[in-house]
Amino acid sequence: MDKYTVLQQYFGYDSFRPGQEALIDGILQGRDVFGIMPTGGGKSICYQVPAALLEGLTVVVSPLISLMQDQVLALKAVGIPAAYINSSLNPKQLSLVYERLAMGAYQIVYVAPERLDTERFVRIFSRLKLSLLAVDEAHCISQWGQDFRPSYLRILHFLEQLPRRPVVAAFTATATHQVRQDVEQILQLQAPVRVVTGYDRPNLYFGVLRPKNKDQELLRLLKEEKNRSGIVYCATRKAVESVCTLLTEEGYAATRYHAGLTEQERAENQEDFLHDRKTVMVATNAFGMGIDKSNVSYVIHYNMPKSIEAYYQEAGRAGRDGTDARCILLFSQDDVRTAKFLIEQPLENDALDPRQREAVRKQDLQRLDAMVRYCRSLTCLRSRILRYFGQEDSEGCGNCSSCQADYVPTNITKQAQILLSCVKRVRDKLGYFVGITLICDVLRGSRSKRISELSLEELSTYGLMRGLPAQTIRDIARHLEEQGYLHTDPVHGGLRLCEAAADILYKGREVTMLLPPEEKKGAPLTRKEQRRAAAATLSAGEQEIFEALRALRLQLARKSGVPAYTVFSDATLQDMARKKPRNMSQFRRVSGVGQLKSLWYGKAFLEKLKEYV
Numbered sequence: 001m002d003k004y005t006v007l008q009q010y011f012g013y014d015s016f017r018p019g020q021e022a023l024i025d026g027i028l029q030g031r032d033v034f035g036i037m038p039t040g041g042g043k044s045i046c047y048q049v050p051a052a053l054l055e056g057l058t059v060v061v062s063p064l065i066s067l068m069q070d071q072v073l074a075l076k077a078v079g080i081p082a083a084y085i086n087s088s089l090n091p092k093q094l095s096l097v098y099e100r101l102a103m104g105a106y107q108i109v110y111v112a113p114e115r116l117d118t119e120r121f122v123r124i125f126s127r128l129k130l131s132l133l134a135v136d137e138a139h140c141i142s143q144w145g146q147d148f149r150p151s152y153l154r155i156l157h158f159l160e161q162l163p164r165r166p167v168v169a170a171f172t173a174t175a176t177h178q179v180r181q182d183v184e185q186i187l188q189l190q191a192p193v194r195v196v197t198g199y200d201r202p203n204l205y206f207g208v209l210r211p212k213n214k215d216q217e218l219l220r221l222l223k224e225e226k227n228r229s230g231i232v233y234c235a236t237r238k239a240v241e242s243v244c245t246l247l248t249e250e251g252y253a254a255t256r257y258h259a260g261l262t263e264q265e266r267a268e269n270q271e272d273f274l275h276d277r278k279t280v281m282v283a284t285n286a287f288g289m290g291i292d293k294s295n296v297s298y299v300i301h302y303n304m305p306k307s308i309e310a311y312y313q314e315a316g317r318a319g320r321d322g323t324d325a326r327c328i329l330l331f332s333q334d335d336v337r338t339a340k341f342l343i344e345q346p347l348e349n350d351a352l353d354p355r356q357r358e359a360v361r362k363q364d365l366q367r368l369d370a371m372v373r374y375c376r377s378l379t380c381l382r383s384r385i386l387r388y389f390g391q392e393d394s395e396g397c398g399n400c401s402s403c404q405a406d407y408v409p410t411n412i413t414k415q416a417q418i419l420l421s422c423v424k425r426v427r428d429k430l431g432y433f434v435g436i437t438l439i440c441d442v443l444r445g446s447r448s449k450r451i452s453e454l455s456l457e458e459l460s461t462y463g464l465m466r467g468l469p470a471q472t473i474r475d476i477a478r479h480l481e482e483q484g485y486l487h488t489d490p491v492h493g494g495l496r497l498c499e500a501a502a503d504i505l506y507k508g509r510e511v512t513m514l515l516p517p518e519e520k521k522g523a524p525l526t527r528k529e530q531r532r533a534a535a536a537t538l539s540a541g542e543q544e545i546f547e548a549l550r551a552l553r554l555q556l557a558r559k560s561g562v563p564a565y566t567v568f569s570d571a572t573l574q575d576m577a578r579k580k581p582r583n584m585s586q587f588r589r590v591s592g593v594g595q596l597k598s599l600w601y602g603k604a605f606l607e608k609l610k611e612y613v
């Protein structure tokens, strides 16, 4: 058997995705590998295909117990013998797994990092022929990453105790230089084959909205999703509670996940979501690492996350099966304060000394700054993300809220001059710098108490922008800041002019800026519009078949107690609806249908399809 046969017969896919082949080849040639691919890029197959081909055992280190179960389930479903070792097993179950391991019954075994250096574990594993050690979510090893897990540091110790070092393969979606370096150094990868694939996820729509009322906006967005699966991320436990209550009251099958719940409730809620008993998961960032539920069709951020890394990872949980999905962030100024507050919180069990801690804090603030700039961006959101990860990208993806808003380049030289001179005059009059709120009030001719107390109505710029929305003035100020004409003091928020401002004020430099067109505001496409746009994918008739197949899938999944997506992914059902196979050999040609699954489910699906042809 070769890798193509494994891909087709077991997993039912026709071709490898970018990067997969190089990593698999590396492993099969006995080299260490390091794969850096976005969430949903298909990292699992990079160690699962070799696991099916290699003679000895493949051990996978994975950070989350609850998710190993699903991975193992999915592997068994395609005919690859697999097991997991973690604290969810009772002593009897554990002994059974060890016994079978010794018999060579498994091709792949998932382990929790905490287990790695227990004596029994090491003893048993040093007697086995280990061909491959795969470290999933390898960024957990780095203190600089998002999700540092001290237990990941045990991996190296485990390796050193083995009589023979297996091939080591590391995988992560985190692209920052520091984390990459840590992974390679701490795991002591030996001249690894490095593969960094493109970070783009073209099937994801990116949108930022600044609603007046987030609850209403959320309900509006969810209405378009009907009974599709999705995640709503909130910044705090409190927000999770209130949003989850709101959705439940509105009749949504919502559940929640955050660190304040008991471990049991977390596990139950997660299961409910994975098995489609609940369609909306409302959660803090504690939820989701390693989740490979493939039919998540939207990820909405009720609050802004702390970094683009975190955002892209969380949003990336949508559309993993390659079907169109939406990632929408509901932004408000309050989010910036909350995020800052969270960054300043002292950590429990802080492993860092004060100097390191200060460096981390500074880095966190920089990351936050980039995130805020994303939220306020009027240019292509996707290319902002890609450039952040160091991937060159030309602007204009056509599938984000900035691209679809058709912002018009507008000459704002006049407004810029007024604004800058207002900043200067207020400062000259008061002798100190003030924030954008007061500047807006002056420009709009506000009659507020503060204005009269400070006698700012005497200024010549007072009321010069009457009638312009405060938000537009803020947008202009922000644009000037990004262009290096203005600077906001990070501590007290005071605005001051930069040197270059003189070019606009006195030398006639022109300023243009992208502004929303008169009527159309940058609302994202509705589901309906999006689906129409993607009409090429499924016709109305096919859509109907697809819905019927989905219903059948849920029925089958319930019957055997597995999550629906482990039966077939949405992408597979869509392909099925398109190809409308009539017999088994046609059925096998559907993407995502392997040999075993065609045997198990083929009959039921073929029968359902008969009703439509």
Ligand code: ADP
Pocket (backbone or CB within 6 Å): 013, 014, 015, 016, 017, 020, 037, 038, 039, 040, 041, 042, 043, 044, 045, 292, 294, 320, 321, 569
């Ligand atoms: P991640 O890189 O985030 O770990 P996964 O390994 O969970 O991604 O894969 C995401 C989805 O992509 C899964 O549903 C998987 O079955 C699918 N997938 C992986 N490789 C391929 C492929 N070569 N062709 C089609 N689908 C694939």
Ligand code: MG
Pocket (backbone or CB within 6 Å): 043, 044, 136, 290, 292
């Ligand atoms: Mg993964």
Ligand code: ZN
Pocket (backbone or CB within 6 Å): 379, 380, 381, 382, 383, 396, 397, 398, 399, 400, 401, 402, 403
């Ligand atoms: Zn775009």
